[in-house]
Amino acid sequence: MKTKKQWKTPHTFVILACIMILATIATYFVPAGEFERYQNAAGETLVLAGSYHQVEAHPESFLALPGTVYRGITDAASTVTFILMIGGAFEIITSTGAIAALCHKLSRMFVNRKYLVIPVFLILFSIFGFTMGMSAEVMIFVPFGIALALSLGLDKVTGVAMIAMGAATGFTAGLLNPFNVGIAQGIAELPMFSGIGYRAFILAVLLAVDTVYIVRYAKMVQLHPEKSVIYGEAEETEYQFNEEDANLTNRKLIILLIMAAGFTVLIYGLSVWGWYFEEMSALFLAMGIACGFANGYGPNKIASVFGDGAKNIVVGALIVGMARSINIILEDAAVIDTIVFYISEIVGFMPHALQAMSMFIAQSLVNCLITSGSGQAVVMMPIMVPIADLIGISRQTAVLAFQLGDGFSNSILPTSSALMGYLVVSKIPYTKWLKFMLPLFWIWTLCGCLFMVGAVLIGY
Secondary structure, X not given: OOOOOOOOXXXXXXXXXXXXXXXXXXXXXXXXXXXXXXXXXXOOEEEOOXXXXXXXXXXXXXXXXXXXXXXXXXXXXXXXXXHHHHHHHHHHHHHOOHHHHHHHHHXXXXXXXXXXXXXXXXXXXXXXXXXXXXXXXXXXXHHHHHHHHHHOOOOHHHHHHXXXXXXXXXXXXXXXXXXXXXXXXXXXXXXXXXXXXXXXXXXXXXXXXXXXXXXXXXXXXXXXXXXXXXXOOOOOHHHOOOOOOOOOOHHHHHHHHHHHHHHHHHHHHHHHHOXXXXXXXXXXXXHHHHHHHHOOOOHHHHHHHHXXXXXXXXXXXXXXXXXXXXXXXXXXXXXXXXXXHHHHHHHHHOOHHHHHHHHHHHHHHHHOOOXXXXXXXXXXXXXXXXXXXXXXXXXXXXXXXXXXXXXXXXXXOOOOHHHHHXXXXXXXXXXXXXXXXXXXXXXXXXXXXXXXXXXXXXXX
């Protein structure tokens, strides 16, 4: 008797390859077109509303796909390099046992109120999200979240979620976020960061939703470990420790002080000096080396451990590059502007009662093509502002539609460098994360629709 083959979840490479093929097929059916662009006084390249026109079609050749993968990886070289250096540096730091010892101490403090850690971290990282626009940078803090969650008896997904979802929620609410709200309001000719009261309300609601969802998941896994979305996945030994590792020795205290100093410099560099991947990579390389020497490692040991960390994360780093190749296919065929144009046209024809919600949904769809917040702002806001004026929706509401559409879907899209970055660092398969994240995403989307209706009702 033949045994029936069980369904096996596709590898992330396979999923991305299928999306690449679909994108390539689309280039044969979607007309090529583009908007005219111009530079404003601030030097930003903006789309000229009403300037869309079709151009000569350049469908992507299927034979060119392997080369496109190479181009995607090289195009995402800064992100890929950053991930590799973070992986190597954290391998040195975690091998010292300092993070495990700190998490052991914290777990004793929270032993009777372990679930309180979740809202605390959500609120903390939401602040980073709505002030400095933390997105891809969140991968730096994920190992600490995982170590703390495991020390409290929670699973790895909970550790990632309480950090990544905090930053994502703060970024989306965008109280003082210069990378989405700041740019969008500038293009819409609104006072910088105006309308902050309603955005603060949105932040509070989303944080409450996140807390209930993640705590409920954590409690379910606590009672029924087999219900964890990563049940059966190989355990990561770097986050496990014994009683000897849990002792907070003087050497480990020095390592923690080095880390605290490094994170302080990081936050200041991001918020004041405008740091990005190059500076952050340099800082973490220096931090890893310093922690290695503080733990008594010699140069050879540091180099060996760093290499092991980078090696363990290289497949995930390549996934980020492959995801970028999907955008390259659509850009080369000049179909992104066409898709944006038709989406914006549909918004104008929707019934008035649904137009605010349709603007939000339209921005969410465009975010599948343009995952950069600032990049989407300079493309979409010059188009959406005239539409908002025409249909009688305030420009502030148009900005709100943009920021919600830009923010929510970044936590599920395989083309999001922030998402793929922290999944790479945490070694959580994309399909497993999707199983955890999709219900929360749909809840966020429903909240987004209600926020848009509320904005219209209050004359936001």
